[in-house]
Amino acid sequence: LLKLPSSLALPALETNLGFAILAFVAVVHLIPALGENFIKAGLKGRDMLKTYDDPIPECQGLICAAVYITLLTLFIPFPFSSFFARDRDTSLAGLAKGDFPHQQLATYLSALLSFLAATMLGLLDDLFDIRWRYKLPIPIIASIPLLMVYYAEQGLTTVVLPIPLRPFFGTIVQLGPLYYVYMSLLSTFCTNAINILAGINGVEVGQALIISLSVALNDLLYLPWPYTLRVGSKVLGGEWGAGLAFGSKELVERHLLSLYFMLPLIGVCAGLMFHNWYPARAFPGDTLCYFTGMAIAAAGILGHFSKTLLLFFIPQIFNFLLSCPQLFLIVPCPRHRLPKLNKDTMLLNTSEADLSNEPPSSLRDLVLQLLAFLRLTRLTTDLKTGRITACTNLTILNVLLYWFGPMSEEDLVVRVMLTQCAGSALAFVVRYGVAGLIYDG
Numbered sequence: 001l002l003k004l005p006s007s008l009a010l011p012a013l014e015t016n017l018g019f020a021i022l023a024f025v026a027v028v029h030l031i032p033a034l035g036e037n038f039i040k041a042g043l044k045g046r047d048m049l050k051t052y053d054d055p056i057p058e059c060q061g062l063i064c065a066a067v068y069i070t071l072l073t074l075f076i077p078f079p080f081s082s083f084f085a086r087d088r089d090t091s092l093a094g095l096a097k098g099d100f101p102h103q104q105l106a107t108y109l110s111a112l113l114s115f116l117a118a119t120m121l122g123l124l125d126d127l128f129d130i131r132w133r134y135k136l137p138i139p140i141i142a143s144i145p146l147l148m149v150y151y152a153e154q155g156l157t158t159v160v161l162p163i164p165l166r167p168f169f170g171t172i173v174q175l176g177p178l179y180y181v182y183m184s185l186l187s188t189f190c191t192n193a194i195n196i197l198a199g200i201n202g203v204e205v206g207q208a209l210i211i212s213l214s215v216a217l218n219d220l221l222y223l224p225w226p227y228t229l230r231v232g233s234k235v236l237g238g239e240w241g242a243g244l245a246f247g248s249k250e251l252v253e254r255h256l257l258s259l260y261f262m263l264p265l266i267g268v269c270a271g272l273m274f275h276n277w278y279p280a281r282a283f284p285g286d287t288l289c290y291f292t293g294m295a296i297a298a299a300g301i302l303g304h305f306s307k308t309l310l311l312f313f314i315p316q317i318f319n320f321l322l323s324c325p326q327l328f329l330i331v332p333c334p335r336h337r338l339p340k341l342n343k344d345t346m347l348l349n350t351s352e353a354d355l356s357n358e359p360p361s362s363l364r365d366l367v368l369q370l371l372a373f374l375r376l377t378r379l380t381t382d383l384k385t386g387r388i389t390a391c392t393n394l395t396i397l398n399v400l401l402y403w404f405g406p407m408s409e410e411d412l413v414v415r416v417m418l419t420q421c422a423g424s425a426l427a428f429v430v431r432y433g434v435a436g437l438i439y440d441g
C-alpha cells in the first residue's frame with residue numbers, strides 16, 4: 001500500500017510541471033522519429049515560402065495532441081490523491097467514505113472529452129480539407145460538455161458593467177442563455193482564430209505558446225504564494241494571491257485547474273516549436289490549431305475567466321475582423337493567403353487577391369476603400385476604368401509586410417510573436433490596471 005500522508009498526499013502542481021517537461025522532451029524526440037511515417041501516410045506538405053520541394057511532415061499537432069491527452073489522462077489521479085489518503089485513513093478507522101469531489105472530476109473529464117473532439121476535427125480537416133461552413137459549428141458541439149459542467153457549477157451568467165454604462169443599463173446585466181451562446185462561440189473562435197493566422201514557419205504554434213504562457217501567468221497570480229516580510233524587528237508571514245485577496249478558495253481551485261491544462265500545453269507547444277521554427281522541419285497542421293484552441297478555451301470557460309481570456313487573443317481578434325470580408329466572401333478568398341516569396345531577394349512580399357474577373361460590387365468596393373483608407377490593404381486600380389483589380393490579402397501578416405516593407409520569413413515571424421507578446425502585456429494592463437479605473441471594488 002502507498003504510504004500517503006492524509007494532508008495533500010501527492011504534490012499535484014509539481015507533478016504537473018514534471019509532466020510539462022516530459023511533454024516537451026517527448027514531442028522533441030517523437031517528431032523526428034515519426035515524421036517519415038506521416039509522409040508515407042500522405043500527411044505531408046510543401047513549404048510554399050522556400051525554393052526547395054522536400055516534403056515536410058504535416059499534421060504534427062497530432063503527436064502533440066496524443067502526448068498531451070495521454071499525460072492529462074495519467075494526471076487524473078493526482079489532484080484527487082488527498083482523498084485516497086483520507087479514504088484509507090477513514091477505512092482504517094472504520095469510518096464511512098464520503099464527499100469525493102465528483103464535480104471536480106466531471107469538470108476535468110469534460111475538458112478531456114472536448115480536447116478529443118477538437119483533435120478529431122483537426123485530423124479530419126488535415127485529411128479532407130473540410131469546408132468552412134462545416135468547420136465552424138463543430139467546436140460548438142464539442143464545447144457542450146464544458147457548458148454543461150459550467151451550468152452544474154452554477155457558473156455566473158452576469159456581466160458587471162463599467163461605471164460609465166451603469167446609468168443606462170444598471171450595474172449588472174443578466175445574460176442568461178446568451179452567456180452560454182457566447183462561451184460556445186468562444187470555443188469556435190479560439191480554434192479557428194489560430195488556424196487563420198498561419199502560413200509562415202512557427203506562427204501557429206508560436207501564438208498558441210504565447211497565449212498559453214499568458215494564461216498560465218494569469219493563473220499563477222491567483223495561487224496562494226507563501227511570503228515572509230521583515231518590518232523592523234517583526235517578521236510577518238502568510239500567503240499572497242489574487243484568489244485569496246478576493247477571499248475565494250474556489251477561485252484558487254479554478255485557476256489551479258486551468259494551470260493543470262496550460263503547463264503540459266506549454267510543454268507540447270515548445271516541443272513542436274523546436275521543429276517548426278524557420279526553416280521548418282515539421283508542420284503543425286490544423287490538428288494543432290484546433291486542439292490548442294480548445295484547450296485554451298476550456299481553461300477560460302472552466303476557470304470562469306472567459307472575458308479575460310479574450311484579451312490574450314487581441315492579435316487574433318484583429319486578424320479575424322480583418323479577414324471577415326474574405327471569410328464571408330465579400331472579397332474573394334484564395335485557398336492560401338500567405339505572403340509571397342520573392343526568389344531574387346529571398347524576402348517575403350504581400351500576397352494579393354485577384355479581383356479582375358469578379359463582377360462589380362459596390363459593397364466590396366466600399367469595404368476595400370475603407371480598409372485601404374485605414375492602411376490595412378493596398379489596392380491596385382485599373383487606371384482606365386477606375387475599377388479595383390486586386391487587393392492585398394486581408395491578414396495581419398500582409399498588414400505587417402505592407403507597413404514595414406518586404407522582410408525575411410524569420411523577421412516576419414519574430415514581428416508577429418512580438419505583436420502577440422505586446423497584446424498579452426496590454427491584456428494584463430487592461431485586466432489589472434484599467435479595469436480598476438472603470439470598475440469599482
Ligand code: UD1
Nearest residue numbers: 045046047048049195196198199200201286335336337338
Ligand atoms: C489557413 C489560411 C490560409 C493559409 C494557410 C497556411 C485562411 C482562411 N486560411 O488555411 O490562408 O495559407 O492556413 O497554413 O486564412 N504552409 C507553408 N508554410 C508554413 C505553414 C503552412 O507553406 O509555415 C503551407 C504548407 O503547404 C502546408 C499548408 O500550408 O501543407 C497547410 O495549410 P492548411 O493548414 O491546410 O490551410 P488552412 O488552415 O485551410
Ligand code: MG
Nearest residue numbers: 195198285286
Ligand atoms: Mg491550417
